[in-house]
Amino acid sequence: NAGVMQNPRHLVRRRGQEARLRCSPMKGHSHVYWYRQLPEEGLKFMVYLQKENIIDESGMPKERFSAEFPKEGPSILRIQQVVRGDSAAYFCASSPGALSYEQYFGPGTRLTVT
Amino acid sequence: KQEVTQIPAALSVPEGENLVLNCSFTDSAIYNLQWFRQDPGKGLTSLLLIQSSQREQTSGRLNASLDKSSGRSTLYIAASQPGDSATYLCASRGNNDMRFGAGTRLTVKP
Numbered sequence: 076n077a078g079v080m081q082n083p084r085h086l087v088r089r090r091g092q093e094a095r096l097r098c099s100p101m102k103g104h105s106h107v108y109w110y111r112q113l114p115e116e117g118l119k120f121m122v123y124l125q126k127e128n129i130i131d132e133s134g135m136p137k138e139r140f141s142a143e144f145p146k147e148g149p150s151i152l153r154i155q156q157v158v159r160g161d162s163a164a165y166f167c168a169s170s171p172g173a174l175s176y177e178q179y180f181g182p183g184t185r186l187t188v189t
Numbered sequence: 190k191q192e193v194t195q196i197p198a199a200l201s202v203p204e205g206e207n208l209v210l211n212c213s214f215t216d217s218a219i220y221n222l223q224w225f226r227q228d229p230g231k232g233l234t235s236l237l238l239i240q241s242s243q244r245e246q247t248s249g250r251l252n253a254s255l256d257k258s259s260g261r262s263t264l265y266i267a268a269s270q271p272g273d274s275a276t277y278l279c280a281s282r283g284n285n286d287m288r289f290g291a292g293t294r295l296t297v298k299p
Contacts (some may be wrong), residue, residue: 108286117278118233120286131285166232168287175220175240178287182232
């Protein structure tokens with residue numbers, strides 16, 4: 076059973092471009108979480124999704140950021156019109172259920188905005 | 190709102206020492222608490238997961254304890270090795286998310 080996969084592992088974008096980060100959860104996992112780790116800071120929760128539903132997006136910036144987890148395919152974190160402050164490592168985690176189930180983390184996507 | 194704090198922020202020890210990393214959380218209504226290791230520029234490696242009904246978990250030289258009533262968890266590392274050098278993160282599991290501490294940066298000197 077492959078682990079959580081994220082791609083790309085490294086992404087460079089110029090200011091104003093769009094960034095699309097993909098997360099494929101572990102097989103059988105229908106719960107996906109996105110976290111962001113800014114340089115020299117801890118991980119912060121962004122959004123929690125189940126298939127076709129956003130459950131909690133309380134950690135998402137109100138503008139430019141969106142996330143989806145379609146019925147088929149990976150979860151996508153989309154950042155429009157990127158700015159230098161978006162440079163960070165973005166981690167995805169998945170779990171087979173909510174609450175007490177363990178979250179399994181992917182290797183992360185490191186976004187650099189130039 | 191859950192706040193997770195880790196003390197110390199950094200720790201340097203000679204090889205072979207036993208050490209304790211501390212994690213505290215403000216809201217005891219957690220489902221579980223998890224310890225991770227993160228190497229520079231890398232992802233998270235899960236070390237130990239303690240469910241809310243448990244008091245401790247052990248894996249090799251690592252032992253993690255959980256005291257929900259006092260809002261504390263500790264990670265004990267026995268006979269530390271240079272390969273243990275990394276940042277150690279604790280995270281509490283709430284309804285929809287995990288709240289992470291800022292981490293303890295551990296250096297084990299040969």
